[in-house]
Amino acid sequence: MKIKNLLSACAIAMVVLFTSCSNDDNTQSNPPVAPTVTLTSPLNSDTNVARNKVITVNFSTAMDASSINTTTFTLKQAGTTVLGTVSYAGTTASFTPSTVLAANTIYTASITTGAKNSAGTAISSNKQWYFTTTTNTAVGLSAVGLGTAGNYVILAKTAINNVPTSAITGDLGLSPAATSFITGFSLTDFTGYATSAQVTGKVYAADMVSPTSTNLTTAVQNMITAYNDAAGRPSPDYVELGTGNIGGRTLTPGLYKWTSTVTIPTDVTISGTADDVWIFQISGDLTMSAATNVTLQGGAKASNIFWQVAGEATFGTTSHFEGVILSMTGITFQTGASFNGRALAQTAVILDGNTVVQPQ
Incomplete structure (x- = not known):
């Protein structure tokens, strides 16, 4: 009986020992899986x-x-x-x-x-x-055709409001709104146009005599066509670059697309030749911080840079911006901001002591 009990005790001990070892093996942590x-x-x-x-x-x-x-x-x-x-x-x-x-x-x-x-x-x-x-020596992106909208440094549909004193080089156009919706320029009326000491160029509105009204209707239609062209370009080269924050970047030629707001909190460089083209498709707002600059490098031209903005385009105090803005919702230049390009808005353009120059 003692031998039988001893054998039973040994068997139990072996089972416990085996189970304990087995559990220890199972509780060991798995080795980390390397990412691929x-x-x-x-x-x-x-x-x-x-x-x-x-x-x-x-x-x-x-x-x-x-x-x-x-x-x-x-x-x-x-x-x-x-x-x-x-x-x-x-x-x-x-x-x-x-x-x-x-x-x-x-x-x-x-x-x-x-x-x-x-x-x-x-x-x-x-x-x-x-x-x-590719063997193609050109990047291949064609410029957005502005039609007669390209005759204006500022073109809007509902209003052009200015807090003096701005310095604008180029013509201003407003349609279908009337001359009364162009404010802050102390306009002097002539037949078919007006002038202002703040504008090196002429000022046009939809209620002025023909052919001004007809020309403006065509220009606005061309502006909308240009906006749709820029927004509809397929196969972007850059998608969601910087998740919308492009501050500090050097932007090479190509088609860029964002499905949200784009911010420029620090200086940006646009680098390329005089023949290169940039198109920026922005589904949200475009917001530039105060005292921030967009600069051109390598011969890049503001006339070949197109910012299609579905939301509002806002440029901070004393900032400097380059390119053609095609905005559906509105363009605002805050105090002292400067701009080399064209501001083409399907609503209003708001100015506050700005320097605006049409591109060469």
């Missing part, structure tokens, strides 16, 4: 890639944004690093070249193991791929 690159754009070996292409990488999980930078995400051509900016949102990293890429040229993009997920786990190995740009 699930998609690149362009794809590896892609050809005929647009020269203003933003290179993007999608990860399998959310990454630590601080680990996605110009050290871990690079673009090279024949071993030479291409300058650009890196941004990260959601699970997507983007590399925006500072200048247009060369035509018919092979580029190599890389993500290193310095890229880590939010838990600090790095990708398992470096990711590298290459692509070849």
